[in-house]
Amino acid sequence: MSVRVVLVDDQTLVRTGFRLVLDATDDIEVVGEAADGSHALDVVARTRPDVVLMDVRMPGLDGIEATRRIRCGPSPAKVIILTTFDLDEYVLAGLRAGASGFLLKDALAADLVTAIRVVVAGEAVAAPSVTRRLFAHYLGRSPAPRPADERLATLTGREREVLTLITHGLSNAEIAVSLSLAESTVKTHLGRILTKLSLRDRVQAVILGYECGLAASQVSG
Template identity: 50%
Template sequence: MIKVLIADDEALVRAGLRMILQSDPEIEVVAEATDGAEAIDQALAHRPDVVLMDIRMPRLDGLAATERISGWPQPPRVLVLTTFDRDEYVYTALQHGAAGFLFKDTPPRELTAAVRTVAEGNAILAPSVTRHLIDHFSQGSGVRDGARQRVAALTPREREVLAAVAEGLSNARIGHVLHLSEATVKAHVSQIMAKLDAANRVQIAVLAHQAGIL
């Protein structure tokens, strides 16, 4: 079971998220929190695998709570869920250790898939967030040439997997599209990150766009 903590100051939002997540038989909502301070307390008490974290909350906001939680030994993975599409939130959340960043209008199936993805140790971002990051990190001369040189080290199959990751597809979806097992896709992604010296899926997605392979 994937244990999830929901942190949001709106009761209706928490109820909706709980209903969506518990429709998946392998996800269990173990606790809820109404602000960042309570999220920290509940995370300590219940040791969830994933924390769904709102940004704007009273007492302590989600960004500060994410930074605190991510600093623990073997911390839960934090998936930031918000209505706000502002660059500084994206960068701050990622700098504070968030493993993902999604909007509250994310379809239910994509939300449960995102929880699974970050629980597996991977990073995930909403497509529009990825575009912001690409624009931010693609500035400066020689960026495309450098990215192409790094991507040239990949095999043709790894380039296919890289392109799919850059499109925001989960491992399961990539396996379906490329006719591979999910375990094989996961192995390819790990190998791609090693070859590109990237820490997570977000970084390799940015590199793919910089190299112009899509």
């Protein structure tokens, strides 16, 4: 079954370029396009895509609010924020609104396809090092640790270790090696973390980890 994608950008040329790349991919289907946030909501409601590629700087309803509404909708699609710069001030707001990651507009065709597949699989779009750099830039480069943060009180010791490693940008496979666990066990811990902390996905977990000072905690392994 193909991954259904909606393209949202006020530049026709950008949408056309993305469509040409995706139309050449067997397992991805572009089911709609929109030039602004309001139109995007209509297209998403009508087509029910799996993934939305969302620009943030658009006239009328911007991509951040459109992302928030899509993610709070009855059938929330995954959203990938499109940005021109990898430290765009709007990216973090988009991630907070529920986007699963971000992608540079000048990304290679292979990176675009991979990003969509990765999001559908439940991972974050951007490479961990890039995502960490973005969060560090906007949330503070040296967040002070807060061991007693009440938001983490419901986690077990192992779950806190996993969250710390996620905050440091490690993938599930890397966490498994660091903690001598099966990768399936790491996925189970991640699922419990998201449930206990009422988080949408891995990106939201990284944001919370930075806010709680886990980026300053020592990485195991």
